[in-house]
Amino acid sequence: MNVINPATEEIITDLKEDSLTGIENKFKRLKEGQPRWSGLSLKARTGILQSFSELLKKNIEPCATVLSSEVGKSLQQSRNEINGACNRTNWMLQNAEKYLSAEEVTVQEGLTEKIVYEPLGVVCNISAWNYPYLVGVNVFIPALLAGNTVLYKPSEFSSLTGLEIEKLLKQAGVPDDAFQLAIGAREVGEALLKLPFNGYFFTGSYKTGQYIYEKVASKMVPCQLELGGKDPLYVADDVADIKNVAAGTADGAFYNTGQSCCAVERIYVHEKVYDQYIEEFIKEVKGFKLGLPDEEGVYIGPLTRRPQLDVIESQVNDAVSKGAKIAAGGKRVKGKGYFFEPTVLINVTQDMSVMRDESFGPIIGIMKVKDDAEAIKLMQDTEYGLTAAVYSASKERAEKILAQINAGTAYWNCCDRVSAPLPWSGRNHSGFGTTLSYIGLRAFSTPKAYHLRG
Numbered sequence: 001m002n003v004i005n006p007a008t009e010e011i012i013t014d015l016k017e018d019s020l021t022g023i024e025n026k027f028k029r030l031k032e033g034q035p036r037w038s039g040l041s042l043k044a045r046t047g048i049l050q051s052f053s054e055l056l057k058k059n060i061e062p063c064a065t066v067l068s069s070e071v072g073k074s075l076q077q078s079r080n081e082i083n084g085a086c087n088r089t090n091w092m093l094q095n096a097e098k099y100l101s102a103e104e105v106t107v108q109e110g111l112t113e114k115i116v117y118e119p120l121g122v123v124c125n126i127s128a129w130n131y132p133y134l135v136g137v138n139v140f141i142p143a144l145l146a147g148n149t150v151l152y153k154p155s156e157f158s159s160l161t162g163l164e165i166e167k168l169l170k171q172a173g174v175p176d177d178a179f180q181l182a183i184g185a186r187e188v189g190e191a192l193l194k195l196p197f198n199g200y201f202f203t204g205s206y207k208t209g210q211y212i213y214e215k216v217a218s219k220m221v222p223c224q225l226e227l228g229g230k231d232p233l234y235v236a237d238d239v240a241d242i243k244n245v246a247a248g249t250a251d252g253a254f255y256n257t258g259q260s261c262c263a264v265e266r267i268y269v270h271e272k273v274y275d276q277y278i279e280e281f282i283k284e285v286k287g288f289k290l291g292l293p294d295e296e297g298v299y300i301g302p303l304t305r306r307p308q309l310d311v312i313e314s315q316v317n318d319a320v321s322k323g324a325k326i327a328a329g330g331k332r333v334k335g336k337g338y339f340f341e342p343t344v345l346i347n348v349t350q351d352m353s354v355m356r357d358e359s360f361g362p363i364i365g366i367m368k369v370k371d372d373a374e375a376i377k378l379m380q381d382t383e384y385g386l387t388a389a390v391y392s393a394s395k396e397r398a399e400k401i402l403a404q405i406n407a408g409t410a411y412w413n414c415c416d417r418v419s420a421p422l423p424w425s426g427r428n429h430s431g432f433g434t435t436l437s438y439i440g441l442r443a444f445s446t447p448k449a450y451h452l453r454g
Contacts, residue, residue: 001184003160006072006302007292007337015159017184023151023191026180030122030149033177038119038147042100045145046093052172053089056082056133059168063133066160068293071129072302072338073256075294085133089141091420092441096145099438100445112452117445119147120222121198126189126212127162128203129155129304130259130360135203135226136165138424138435139444143201144178146444153182153192155204157304197221199444203261204228206358206384206429224433224443227426228358229386230265232379233415234401235277236372236392237270245391246280252389252415253364254288254342257301261430262387264415266355267366268375274368278327278346281366285328285342292337302338303361312340312361315354319365324348329362350378358384372397376404385427389415 003012018026037045056063064078073081099117106113125139132154140150154162166181182188193200193215199222202212209225216223233252239245252264269277290300303309309332316330329341340362348355348365355365369375379388379401389411390398402410408425411417418424423437434440 003070005069006304009336012069015183018182018188020191023182026151027195029177030151030180034122034149037149037178042097046096048173050093052169053086055168055172057086063164066164070160071158071304072293074298074301081131081133085137088420089137092141099441100146110453114450116448118448120446123148123150123199124192124197125150125152126202127154129157132158132161139201142441143444148444149178151180151182156185159183209431225431227431229261229430230358230382230384231262231387233264233267233389234375235269237272238393239391240393242273242276243280246277247284250281250284254362258362259360262416265359268369268378271368271370282328282344285344288342300342300362306338308361309338309340312363318353319345319348322352372401376401379405383429386430
């Protein structure tokens with residue numbers, strides 16, 4: 001399997017994909033090792049994973065260099081991701097004992113009732129390439145904390161990062177029979193779906209998530225899907241600092257070259273502030289530096305996957321054919337690498353692909369609305385339900401709007417952010433299940449109720 005640098009289109013290295021027999025052997029090893037790993041105290045497992053977090057922090061530069069080389073994000077954004085992964089991991093480690101220890105819920109004469117959180121068993125984690133450290137620790141850290149063993153399949157587009165993760169986990173003291181890596185593309189993923197795992201945790205596209213869910217449904221085991229989004233953002237007419245709002249929302253749309261499931265994907269702006277907002281937004285976007293990930297000050301890197309260039313180009317052509325205007329960008333960058341100019345489309349309508357279908361790239365459509373009611377109607381018009389944002393001077397006004405949007409995460413005067421203490425979950429085509437927060441810690445366990453008399 002070739003590992004290609006999306007910025008130069010050069011082959012970084014070749015990796016050997018796992019064979020079907022090899023994957024089966026890895027599963028058997030994890031199944032045999034699971035009782036030993038769960039037999040360690042929670043304190044011992046926490047200590048091992050604390051060492052992993054410290055090693056990751058210590059090795060941030062080499063890890064960031066590998067990450068940037070294979071997915072194309074700027075070195076600074078790669079460093080940001082690894083720092084974020086360490087912070088999330090540390091929150092989980094600090095809260096594991098509180099939320100995974102047995103709870104006595106009734107203590108009275110002659111009767112004790114308690115809940116014990118037992119591990120699922122052997123967990124399959126099929127992960128994503130856009131934030132391999134962040135979406136990875138969302139799953140394998142709480143899974144290991146809860147006493148599960150993990151077969152981790154990084155995306156074929158971030159396999160080298162997957163190998164770095166495995167190396168650091170093993171250095172920290174995670175045994176070989178508690179964590180294994182599966183290297184490969186579709187065939188390897190198919191093989192994983194046939195094995196008798198005790199839980200499946202996937203991050204990726206709606207189409208692939210739906211396929212996985214249908215394939216494993218008959219096993220009657222937990223299956224969590226963190227899928228894409230078409231995340232709306234509304235700028236109300238009472239915002240005080242348009243320039244600052246434009247800068248913040250442009251970052252929300254274009255950070256990581258727009259390749260985030262929670263990136264802002266469509267913007268609605270009140271007609272009273274529309275013209276000023278557009279002016280400031282375009283000014284901000286035109287200031288983004290596009291280039292090779294290791295160049296100083298680069299903000300927009302290449303897309304990780306070549307086929308996504310066709311998706312973005314198709315959305316531009318569709319919008320223009322229906323009356324939209326290209327206010328910035330609009331085309332591929334000539335030369336080597338999967339680069340597309342950061343693109344702003346105005347005069348858009350809700351029937352355009354850029355306002356309906358996930359973009360996952362450096363493109364945004366901005367639409368004028370006459371009032372909150374129209375904004376709410378348009379924000380609701382989607383099959384996805386991951387995040388939604390409102391910028392307004394009034395918290396009450398924003399919460400009233402956000403309460404009407406069927407999304408797992410709501411933002412007031414911010415966007416495109418994830419916080420470890422808060423649950424991360426989607427609705428409708430954005431998936432289901434929860435990572436992060438105490439709910440996400442417990443997602444990798446199964447509760448057992450004890451009724452104890454005497």
